[in-house]
Amino acid sequence: MAKAEKEKLTRNQRKIARIRRKAERAQRKGKPRTRFGKALTKGRSNRTVRGSIALLINLFLFALLMVFPVVFLVSNAFKPINELFIFPPKLFVINPTLDNFTDLFDLLSNSLVPFTRYLFNTLLIVLLGSIGHILLSSMAAFPLAKFRFPGAKTLSNIVTLSLMFTAAVTAVPNYIIMSRLGLVDTYWAIILPAFSMSLGLFLMKNFMEQVPDALVDAAQIDGATYFTMLWRIVMPAVKPAWITLFIVSFQTLWGNTAGNFIYTESMKPLPAMLSQIAGSGVARAGVVAATSLIMFIVPVVVFTVSQSNVLETMSTSGIKE
């Protein structure tokens, strides 16, 4: 056999081997090899490591973008006055100080109406509003979720429909109604409308539908009244929902300045006083930054503490047809 022919054969074999290796690599491409890779694709063969990493990078970039203004807000609150007006402005604080907060409290303690009074007003509005909202919503949600009686379907549909427009639409007639009821310049002008927020009833009703009928039926056979059924059986089972309703009404009421409804200074809630400070301009930039941080951090902390309950409730939040 000629030497050239033999060489050609091996060259062909090498070529074949190379193609095979290439094909193998192509098949393996993006498939997890390490344990880390398996975790990224959740061990599923139809996912690639590269795809997972690309998506995670996108998520990370998006998170940076979202958190950027928050970081700016937080670090501003701890900047001494010379850093607030430094050029060029820095994102992070260099010499953190609590001066802005002490200035804020000095300012508040010198105000005509003491700070604690504003705080009391806000807490009163938030607590009464939330408790009333939870009580009334669960009392209304239970019959709508568990019984079929004339009008039940219509009422549920009206509540769902009312999710589709904002309170701003009814602001003008609300003012007229409040003044007719003689509730202008009382806490009730803020508290009463919070009782009937439709999102709360909607979430509560959907969540109660998940409570097994057997529980309710058993109680009914035992001769329990509807009220007993609600308090003894359903309410303990829907704890995540009432925590969620508290969060929803807390968020709505916490930021409420009561601007159109309460005129007496000593009855105004905290945000009204804080927005007065915020409007006082450049001279108080540090105090304004501290104020913004306080207004921001409270609802965020409250949500963080209760987020697992909120998410559990939201799992039933869908609108069914």
Next chain:
Amino acid sequence: MTQTGKAKPSITLWQYRMGEIRRYRQLYAMIAPYFLAFSAFTVIPVLVSIFYSFTQFNVLQPAKFVGMDNYIRLFLDDPVFLTAIRNTLIMAVIIGPVGYIMSFLMAWLLNELPPKLRTLLTVIFYAPSISGNAYVVFRQLFSGDAYGFVNAQLLSMGLIAKPILWLADQKYMMLIVILVSLWMSLGVGFLSFIAGLQGVDRSQYEAAEVDGIKNRWQELWYITLPNMGPQLMFGAVMSVTNALAVADVTVALTGFPSPSYATHTIINHLNDYGIIRMEMGYASAIAVLLFIAMISINRFVQKALRKVGT
């Protein structure tokens, strides 16, 4: 005795209805407090708005019936209202769909993460929408002088020669209001998506892997989305309503009224007449139009969504 063929019902329909109502009177008593408040602060205000929209009313004097005058004036005699409609639509068309898709995609990506990290990012994404008026921080970020963060960065990089009036220049105001609104758009709908995604049955994904679903995008379209119908609906309602209700952000960032009405929205216009000028009839007409727009756009979007994944 001509109609002997028909048996006379023992009770009439009316009697039956009344009997049912009596039977469930305890239930009616339970729902009464909520629906009393709901009527007083939601249903009646809508009806009152419709009534006042046909009148001239300044609270002090009795309302005077003027027919369609308010509506005619809105469209023929109030160029600012037409500007407000244009601005609101531009904002809504961007904020609504982009905010909605962003909420879903982010919830979908978060769903792949381990629980601790997922919780952290959920709080970060959700925080802007619950934080009251944290958006005022954008006043400093986009401040018009050289001390504004964005201006300073652009100046020191040499990209611009003099500071840009972000919040007073018509070229940029709208853009910034939209950006800030998008920053705040990961709200209740976003939470609903996160919760809904966790509820999708894992075994469906495993079955799909065997059945030849090739990648995660196919998985998203053929399995995840069809399972999320009700949440997608709920999220859409939240997005549409929020997108049409931009108002506080424009006041806080660009002032009221904004320069040349460049970011004046329908709700800004409504508040202008309802709260400042006390022209309640005219304001009611604006409210009624906005109400109709919100309900009909919501209905339309729901119809469209019913086709997803089917």
